Amino acid sequence: MTNDANQPAAEDGDIIYPHAVPFVLVHLACLGAIWTGVTWQALTLGVLLYCARMFGVTGGYHRYFSHRTYKANRAFQFFLAFLAQSTAQKSVLWWGAKHRHHHLYSDGEEDIHSPRHTGFFYSHVGWIFDRKNETTDLAKIDDFARYPELVLLHKYELVPAIILALLCFATAGWSGLVIGFFWSTVALYHATFCINSLAHVHGTKRYVTGDDSRNNWILAFFTMGEGWHNNHHAYQASVRQGFRWWEIDFTYYLLLGCKKLGLVSDMELPPQAVLKNEHKLTARVINKAAADLAASFDVEQIAARIRGSLPTLPDSTELHARLASLSLPHVPTRDEVSAAAARLLARTPSIDAVIDRAHALLLEKLGQKIAQA
Numbered sequence: 555m556t557n558d559a560n561q562p563a564a565e566d567g568d569i570i571y572p573h574a575v576p577f578v579l580v581h582l583a584c585l586g587a588i589w590t591g592v593t594w595q596a597l598t599l600g601v602l603l604y605c606a607r608m609f610g611v612t613g614g615y616h617r618y619f620s621h622r623t624y625k626a627n628r629a630f631q632f633f634l635a636f637l638a639q640s641t642a643q644k645s646v647l648w649w650g651a652k653h654r655h656h657h658l659y660s661d662g663e664e665d666i667h668s669p670r671h672t673g674f675f676y677s678h679v680g681w682i683f684d685r686k687n688e689t690t691d692l693a694k695i696d697d698f699a700r701y702p703e704l705v706l707l708h709k710y711e712l713v714p715a716i717i718l719a720l721l722c723f724a725t726a727g728w729s730g731l732v733i734g735f736f737w738s739t740v741a742l743y744h745a746t747f748c749i750n751s752l753a754h755v756h757g758t759k760r761y762v763t764g765d766d767s768r769n770n771w772i773l774a775f776f777t778m779g780e781g782w783h784n785n786h787h788a789y790q791a792s793v794r795q796g797f798r799w800w801e802i803d804f805t806y807y808l809l810l811g812c813k814k815l816g817l818v819s820d821m822e823l824p825p826q827a828v829l830k831n832e833h834k835l836t837a838r839v840i841n842k843a844a845a846d847l848a849a850s851f852d853v854e855q856i857a858a859r860i861r862g863s864l865p866t867l868p869d870s871t872e873l874h875a876r877l878a879s880l881s882l883p884h885v886p887t888r889d890e891v892s893a894a895a896a897r898l899l900a901r902t903p904s905i906d907a908v909i910d911r912a913h914a915l916l917l918e919k920l921g922q923k924i925a926q927a
């Protein structure tokens with residue numbers, strides 16, 4: 555992805571509509587099936603290309619280039635990058651850098667694609683065409699940006715997809731191009747994007763991760779294991795995302811096959827403590843989860859009630875210190891925060907630390923609100 559310095563300046567947050575045109579055209583190309591018809595040969599090609607390239611997305615873009623959950627020799631590394639980029643989801647350097655940013659700020663305000671802050675459509679697809687996401691922060695992916703062959707693929711990011719499209723046309727004609735290539739490319743787009751959107755909205759939470767990531771078996775099936783997204787946010791270094799035997803993870807099974815063939819090695823697995831959900835949360839996750847827990851209380855309303863019940867407001871400078879010792883019925887107690895945690899959060903041995911932090915945050919916010927009055 556290149557940054558054109560001659561482009562007229564636009565405000566942050568603008569969606570670059572001209573850049574979205576090829577993306578829309580790829581969708582429209584799928585309608586070509588009206589004229590080419592749908593042959594079994596082309597349909598089989600489409601399904602095969604979907605599966606092979608989904609492995610490029612999950613085993614390549616995600617588990618290798620973004621998270622380095624296993625090691626690959628240099629030739630296989632190039633193959634993974636080429637296969638991933640044949641999906642036309644930009645370069646592995648762009649994809650990896652953006653994804654690392656996502657994990658750094660997941661569902662915080664700086665997250666580039668959080669349904670919580672930006673809405674579902676933007677988190678699904680809009681962010682890709684946002685001017686502020688156009689360039690690649692190579693410093694975030696300098697471990698791979700040092701390979702000239704990956705930099706070349708970065709510069710000519712669409713070449714793998716164009717070569718594949720031509721091969722589809724050469725082997726199966728127009729229906730091979732439309733059904734085999736375009737249908738599978740569009741399906742891959744939306745299956746991948748669903749992990750950024752749906753997997754942060756629908757599903758179950760096994761782990762406290764301080765974000766909205768979810769486990770969703772339907773998504774896991776169509777994305778070859780990526781739907782175990784709450785597992786993944788809980789332990790990103792793991793090559794395996796389905797932590798239970800029944801959590802199917804085709805990408806992991808394929809990587810096991812690659813390991814047998816000597817193509818990959820050093821596959822990182824989650825420690826037993828993580829598998830059993832007995833690990834202590836980091837301070838960062840505790841703080842994020844506590845902030846969300848505190849935010850589940852309506853501070854404005856509670857502050858208004860407290861203000862109404864006080865005949866005279868104490869001096870604002872001493873208010874925060876005094877608030878904790880006040881026995882007002884309207885101030886949420888630690889037990890109430892604990893009850894909210896039981897309702898909203900998954901099981902974790904760090905739950906007391908989350909509740910204590912959330913309770914302190916809540917009192918702090920209440921103190922500020924009342925002092926503002």
Ligand SMILES: [Zn+2]
Nearest residue numbers: 620653657790
């Ligand atoms: Zn990830």
Ligand SMILES: [Zn+2]
Nearest residue numbers: 660749750767
């Ligand atoms: Zn995520």
